[in-house]
Amino acid sequence: MEYLQPLAQLQVLTMSYLDGLEGLTELLQALPQLHTLQLPAVTVWEQDLDTLLAATQITSIQLDTVGKSRTSYADAPCSWQRLELTWLREWTTFAYLPLHSLSQPLVLGELHIRVEDIADREVAAALHRLAYACKVPVQIKKVRLSMLSWDQQRTGPSVITPALLQQQRVDLAQLVALLQPLQSCFVGKVLPYKLYDITAADVLALAPVCRGCTHLELWYGSVEPSLEFWHQLVKLMPAVQKAMLIKIELPPVYQRPAATLYRQLADKVNKQLQL
Template identity: 65%
Template sequence: MAVPQQQMGLEDSECYNLLAPVESTRRKEQLAPTLQLPRTEFTPHFTNLLAHALAKLDNCAAVEVCKLAAGQYWQQQASTGSSRAHKLRCPPGLAQHLLDTFPNLTALTLEGLCVSSDALASLLSHPPLAMQLQQLDIAGSLVMVGNQPGAVVPLFQGLQLKQLSIAAVDTKQPGTPPLPSFQPLEQHLTRLHIMNQCDRAANVGYFTEYLQPLVKLQVLTISHLDGLKGLTKLVQALPQLHTLQLPNVTISGQQELDTLLAATQITSLLLDSVEALHISYADAPCNWQRLELTGMIHWGSFACLPLHSLSQPLVLGKDVITVEDILNPAVAAALHLVAEAIKVPVKIKELSLHMLPSEVRARHSEVGDNRFITPAVLQQQRVDLAQLVAMLQPLQCRGKVRVYNLHQVAAADVAALAPLCRDCTHFELRAGSVEPSLEFWHQIVQLMPAVKKAMPGAAG
């Protein structure tokens, strides 16, 4: 169920007017408010404004999820450790103020703020809050350690968190680890997202020593990571781990794929992409039930993957298809695999079609006009379009579809593209020409019902 989002500015003069109606008119709905500092001159009084806002809100029993945030500019200041970043002080009573206003609070996010580890530990250790808080997201804020080198504040002492998002950062103090101890969460935490900001943490194995206590961990996400070195030892330390999400990792070659397949407890996997595979693993033993690739598709390597075990939709990131790919054997083999061998739906988030051969596009760039668009070129484009749509039919386009260099687009072309775009949410025609009409728009509405944004004739 979607939770309504409510963003509220924190200004002394306007706080009551902004926040009072929320409590009175939406008390019975489940809300997820964001209490955000306005885009005004720098003020060090975020905590005072927050306390003022909480007092005006009174009791909001419908709120279970809350975000405390600075504006975008101040978030950038926090990420760099600037002295102008907003400091969240956690005086005695702040946690109780939160609970007095949001008595059913179970999820808290701090975004774009600087907070000391001592202050944050003080806030989180408030017994009633510690008992009921299930989700904490502090990945977007800077948590500053104390003044003593090597000092590690027991940040999560007494908490029973099930989900945590946190940044791993290189500290300026020698002997200070990039992450706090997860020991207090060993019997509770099941989902962990680490936003990696450590220059020395290039591979997944770097985090093994910090994650070892988390014997209940089931889902692990590590952003901004490069490689899989150390994966075997990591999964051995996390016996209940079944979902691994590494959105910036590209599998390059046979050795890394072998490492992944050896981690047989992993059944759900998210990666950036797969490349440089030259040996087919299509029939290799594999326990993957779900696979998502967020980056560019490399069709030759994609066709080598073992996808026979998938039981949930295969999700692909983005691809660029040109008219030359109609005769590309690697693309043809991969799409045949999608159509015939994979027994689950295949969804793609972003697809771009280029409807002119590369040499024609180059000539167009040199000439700068459409003199080369002859009747023969237009006719060939319609033939190519029909072939591409038929070839790509096994893919379910669920996000953006961009069509480049298709000229004199009319309602009939919308109908031709419809089988490919039926489930897409964004449809764009770029660097071509369009002949819009009422029938053109009628076809988009009727044949592409999921489209929320259509851009005919957008600049390339």
């Protein structure tokens, strides 16, 4: 690859939106000074892992996600000191990736937890491994909690019934329990998705997951932001810098121009901070 000779001293390389990694071996061999490889939109498969691990000059790597592997690389020689995954495709990823060489925090862009995961032992094992088997701190930029099953999200509940609301509270408690290992990790943003009739009690339920997070975003669903709601939010989630209600159904009294609504909500939060 003579055309790459002018890049022989390149130390950081970012490649996005690639359709496969053909030629990766030759590329890495032509860049002996490369120490940081960023593939933020690339899914890496087993054969690609072999190539990446063979490139011992790489100490920092960012991948979109890693596909399911039949081979475990957990104990394989590895030069990676930093690893970032922008998305988690397979819960078994942590079982076969070589995390033993990391000296900097393991960074995950997003964890998507669904109500279907509650009874999945593979998910529980992966979360435990992530929190306790990894020897470096773990930073998770975003945790998304989907409070409707896949079928419910696809069709949408025609009516929000008391039975659905009750089941969502049961599911929320179980999801928070499932995520208990993440209390030892840094979680930046938490996004409950399609949780209906959110009250101060739900803030209390979410607190173990959100205690250290800086952003809370409530997507879809519905909420009545009472004074107690904001009081619990400020009290139980002290690190939250921004709380956002996105496409949330509000009671009629709150359905006013956005600027007026934001002022009212800000006044409520300020009053709570002064208590």
